[in-house]
Amino acid sequence: MAVTEPRTAIYEGTRIPSPVPSILQVDPALREEDDILEVNFGPNHPSTHGVLRLVVELNGERVVGVKAVVGYLHTGFEKNMEHKTWWKGISYPERIDYVSFQNNELVFVLAIEKLLGIEPPPKAQWMRMLLCELNRIHSHLVWLGTAALELGAISMFWYCFRERDAILDLFELVTGVRMHTRYFQAGGLAEDIPVGFHDECRAFADTMMKRVDEYEALLSGQAIWLERTKGIGLLSAADAIALGQSGPVLRASGVDWDLRKQQPYLAYDQVEFDVPVYPNGDVFDRYKVHMDEMRESTRIVQQALDGMPEGAWIVDDRKIVLPPRHELHTSMESLIHHFKLVTEGYRVPEGEVYVTVESPRGELGCYVVSDGGSKPWRVKFRAPSFVALEATATCMSDALIADLIAIVGSLDTVMGEVDR
Amino acid sequence: MTQFGGVPGLVEELGGHGETTVVVECGRLREAALWLRDEAGFNFLSDVAAADYLGWDRPRVAGYWGNAGGRDINQPGSWGLPAQPDPRPHRFSISYHLLRLESGASEAPRIRLQAWFEDGETVPSLVPVWPTADWHEREAWDMMGVSFEGHPNLVRILMEDDWDGHPLRKDYPLGGEPVRFSGEE
Numbered sequence: 001m002a003v004t005e006p007r008t009a010i011y012e013g014t015r016i017p018s019p020v021p022s023i024l025q026v027d028p029a030l031r032e033e034d035d036i037l038e039v040n041f042g043p044n045h046p047s048t049h050g051v052l053r054l055v056v057e058l059n060g061e062r063v064v065g066v067k068a069v070v071g072y073l074h075t076g077f078e079k080n081m082e083h084k085t086w087w088k089g090i091s092y093p094e095r096i097d098y099v100s101f102q103n104n105e106l107v108f109v110l111a112i113e114k115l116l117g118i119e120p121p122p123k124a125q126w127m128r129m130l131l132c133e134l135n136r137i138h139s140h141l142v143w144l145g146t147a148a149l150e151l152g153a154i155s156m157f158w159y160c161f162r163e164r165d166a167i168l169d170l171f172e173l174v175t176g177v178r179m180h181t182r183y184f185q186a187g188g189l190a191e192d193i194p195v196g197f198h199d200e201c202r203a204f205a206d207t208m209m210k211r212v213d214e215y216e217a218l219l220s221g222q223a224i225w226l227e228r229t230k231g232i233g234l235l236s237a238a239d240a241i242a243l244g245q246s247g248p249v250l251r252a253s254g255v256d257w258d259l260r261k262q263q264p265y266l267a268y269d270q271v272e273f274d275v276p277v278y279p280n281g282d283v284f285d286r287y288k289v290h291m292d293e294m295r296e297s298t299r300i301v302q303q304a305l306d307g308m309p310e311g312a313w314i315v316d317d318r319k320i321v322l323p324p325r326h327e328l329h330t331s332m333e334s335l336i337h338h339f340k341l342v343t344e345g346y347r348v349p350e351g352e353v354y355v356t357v358e359s360p361r362g363e364l365g366c367y368v369v370s371d372g373g374s375k376p377w378r379v380k381f382r383a384p385s386f387v388a389l390e391a392t393a394t395c396m397s398d399a400l401i402a403d404l405i406a407i408v409g410s411l412d413t414v415m416g417e418v419d420r
Numbered sequence: 421m422t423q424f425g426g427v428p429g430l431v432e433e434l435g436g437h438g439e440t441t442v443v444v445e446c447g448r449l450r451e452a453a454l455w456l457r458d459e460a461g462f463n464f465l466s467d468v469a470a471a472d473y474l475g476w477d478r479p480r481v482a483g484y485w486g487n488a489g490g491r492d493i494n495q496p497g498s499w500g501l502p503a504q505p506d507p508r509p510h511r512f513s514i515s516y517h518l519l520r521l522e523s524g525a526s527e528a529p530r531i532r533l534q535a536w537f538e539d540g541e542t543v544p545s546l547v548p549v550w551p552t553a554d555w556h557e558r559e560a561w562d563m564m565g566v567s568f569e570g571h572p573n574l575v576r577i578l579m580e581d582d583w584d585g586h587p588l589r590k591d592y593p594l595g596g597e598p599v600r601f602s603g604e605e
Contacts, residue, residue, distance in 0.1 A: 019572040021551035071578040078563075079588055114437055241521055244465055244552030256524040263528040350505045353437050354517050354532060356466065365517065367469040371476060371505045382467035382517070390555050419578055 010236040010253070010281040015397045016243065024393040026057050026065040034059050041404070043072045049146065049408070050415025054392070056404065063399045068389050073419035081379045085345030086112055086186065089376060093366070094180040096381060097417035099142050102128075102135040103359040104417075105184050107366040108379075110265065111355040112186040115348045115370055116320065122267070122309040124188035129266040130201070130304035131174070131183065132357075133297040137208065138167045139360035140290045140297075144215065147287075147409035151228050153219065163211055166204050173197055186346075187321045188314030202305055208298045216291055229284035233395040233407035236281055243394060244387045247362025248293065249411060252278050252285035259358035271303040283403075283410040290412075293360075320346045345374040361385055361412055381420060385413035424531075426459065427452050439532060441515075446535040450544040450570075453516065453533060457549055462518035462531060465546070468556035469515045470564040473508045474590040510536040514543055514566060516553075545571035563588040 017024050026036055036057050043053040051072035057065030077096055081089045093108040094101035106128060113120065120128075145160030168178040174197055175181035175190070183190050219225045235245070240253040250257055258275040260268040276292030278285035314321050322341055323334035350372040356365040365382030388411040395407045424433050424440070429448030434441040444452040456462045516533040537543060545568035546553040558577040560566045565586035568574055576583060585592050 016551050021547065021554045023573065071576075071580075074578040076587060079592075079594065083594055237523070241464055242551050244550065254523070255521075257521055259528060262525060347501075351436055352441075352515075353439060354467070354469075354515075354530070356530075363466060363519075365467045367467060367515065367517065369471055372501050372503065377473075377476075378469075378471040380467070380469040380471075382469075386555065386559075387552060390552060 010234050010279075014239055014242070015234075015236070015394050016239055017393050017397075021243065022068065022390045022393050024064075024066045024396055030059060030064060036064065043069075046150075049413055050418075052389070052408070052413070052415055052418070054404070054408070056401070058401060061400045061402075063396050063401060063404055066393055066396045066404075068392050070386075070389065070415070070418050073415045075416075075420065077420050078379050078381070081376055083375065085374050086348055086376060087341065087345045089379070090184070090186075091180065091182045093381065094182065095416065096383065096420055097359065097361070097364075097385070097414045098179065099414050100135055100139040100360045101180050102131050102184070103357060103364060104381075105182065106132060106266075107355055107357045107359070107364050107381075108368075109184045109186055110357065111353055111366045111368040112348060114353045114355055115351050115368065116186065116346075117349075118187055118315055118317065118320065120188040120315060121312045123193075123311050123313050125266045126304050126308050127189055127193055127313070128184060129268065129271070130301055130308070131171070131181075132266070133300045133304070134167050134170060134201075136297045136360045137294050137301075138164055140294050141167070143290060143360075143409075143412050144287075147406075147412075148219065148225075150405050150409050151225065153222075153225065156215065156218065159211070159215065159218075163208065170197070170201055170204060173200060185314060185321065187317060188312070190314075192313050193308075198305055198308075201301065205298050205301045205305070208301075209295060212291060212294050212298070219287070220291075226284065228402070228406055229287060229410075230282060231280075232283045232403045233286075233399065233410055234281050234397075235391060235395050239394055240281070240391070243391045245362070245391055246384055246387070247358065247360070247412075248286055248289040249388055249391070250362065251276060252289045253281040254279040259356060259363060263356070265357060267304075267307075268300075270307065271300050273297075273300050283406050286410040286412070347372060347374050348376075356382070359384060361388065361414070361417070381417075383417040383420060385411075385415070385417040386420075388413050389418055424456075424460070427455055439530065441532040441534050443534045443536070446537045446541065446543055448544075449533070449535050450546060450549060453546050453549045456518060456531065456533060460531075461520045461522075462529075464519040464521040465550035465552050465556075466517040466519050466530075467515075468546075468553060468560055469517070470560040470566050470588075471513050471515070472511065472564060472588065472590045473513065474511055476505060476508055479504070508536070510538050512537050512539065512564070512566065514560065516546065539565070542567050542569040544569055545574075547571055562586065565589060 039056045041054040043051040053069040055067045081092050093104040097104050141160040141164045145157040148156035172178045175183040237253045237255050240250050256277045273296045276289050318337045327334035348370045352369045354367045362384035367380040369378040371377045424442050428451040429445035431443040518531050520529045557568045562576040
């Protein structure tokens with residue numbers, strides 16, 4: 001999707017605070033002449049999307065200083081993963097960003113596969129793509145429901161969560177679990193696609209297009225919504241790139257960038273979809289990018305259902321993949337393989353890789369170092385939410401206290417991912 | 421070797437798994453970063469990842485490490501390695517993952533800028549080059565104890581301000597939180 005309006009400069013020059021790019025500092029002259037009120041926003045506040053704490057300095061209604069404090073949800077995922085076999089480690093990344101679990105799972109599995117040098121069969125690639133897109137819709141629905149709720153559009157929350165539940169039902173149908181599905185294995189999928197999934201999923205995809213139109217009908221023309229989102233939380237393209245922004249935030253600043261296009265992984269080069277780009281860099285454009293992405297994801301889901309290849313769902317490599325269950329009763333070799341894989345795990349050749357995918361929140365990266373053993377030496381995630389929060393100070397440079405909620409919401413952060 | 425031959429302080433250029441790693445002298449990291457940003461067009465800093473290689477060369481035993489009480493839960497168990505991994509030049513590495521991001525481009529070229537250093541050495545901060553390095557470097561300080569020179573606000577980010585130690589170091593135990601009433605007092 002092209003830029004809908006001619007691109008104009010969002011603002012002149014740069015607004016990134018100096019010397020600390022992530023802290024908006026109060027002008028000392030202003031502090032001398034006016035009363036500055038310091039307010040603690042969070043960490044326990046319904047509209048912080050988790051446990052984000054913002055130390056906000058106010059001059060009347062105007063935000064003149066802001067500092068984001070994170071770390072309240074630090075769980076030590078990266079440390080723990082160094083102590084688990086590669087195989088067991090797959091269930092950790094999902095819990096890092098608990099709203100876009102499948103994309104997080106994917107990035108770690110892709111990293112293992114890159115080190116092992118294995119390529120999953122086409123059916124696994126397409127199914128992964130389908131689930132990742134369903135997961136993107138799921139993530140955007142949670143975002144839309146909560147971000148709109150915070151700005152007073154309470155009904156959005158119920159509509160969005162109705163569709164979200166339908167997606168979780170689909171995940172349950174495929175994997176047996178509603179969230180944190182752990183369905184991707186190194187080498188493919190954990191199980192074949194169950195009977196009946198195609199029909200259920202197609203029925204959902206058919207309704208989803210209409211649903212997005214309904215959401216837009218409720219919000220896009222509504223005066224209060226427009227007042228509260230247009231021209232708020234500005235971020236120029238140059239500032240967004242300097243601050244490492246990615247995903248919907250970057251595309252709402254007029255940058256046509258999507259890793260699914262520029263760096264196609266899975267089967268994204270075999271399906272048709274557009275990348276929504278909007279030029280104004282405000283909260284409204286971020287909302288529009290999210291809405292259009294839900295439509296594009298639905299298109300990908302439909303194409304994935306049409307084009308789903310037949311065949312194996314996982315590679316046939318007994319050194320990496322568990323043998324079929326029924327063989328355990330008759331084949332000694334399969335039993336040994338099963339035992340070795342479950343207890344020791346597979347060894348991954350020495351090396352370091354950095355794998356990135358386009359998660360619903362932007363560029364999600366995974367840096368993995370292996371020493372050749374059955375556990376990772378080092379795992380590091382590049383969390384898009386962590387980086388998005390760095391932009392709060394830049395976006396807030398002319399905000400009012402009420403805009404703060406809209407701006408933090410529009411950056412679409414998940415605190416589990418920020419703090420890891 | 422030609423494409424990045426002009427990087428200031430270049431030590432070596434490595435390939436592998438389709439990725440390019442440019443290893444530079446630690447002290448000239450900022451020069452190299454500026455060169456890569458301005459001359460080679462890598463305008464987007466994706467990630468900063470520090471890694472600790474303490475014990476990398478130690479022979480891996482098959483089984484677990486014991487202590488007087490039995491199994492030592494703070495030593496990762498091992499199944500041995502078929503071969504020792506290649507030695508590393510220093511204890512720590514820091515990797516900057518760069519990307520050339522152009523609106524509407526057809527590809528996403530990536531490169532890893534890497535430097536090696538010992539415990540206690542300082543690393544030039546890249547916040548003046550990419551503002552996004554701010555939090556990434558704070559995280560590397562907090563988790564790995566990498567001290568950056570020229571960072572405007574190098575304080576802990578994920579752990580508490582008064583936390584002892586740097587949790588992602590290899591000599592930091594997994595169950596590392598001190599127990600309040602351990603009977604020793």
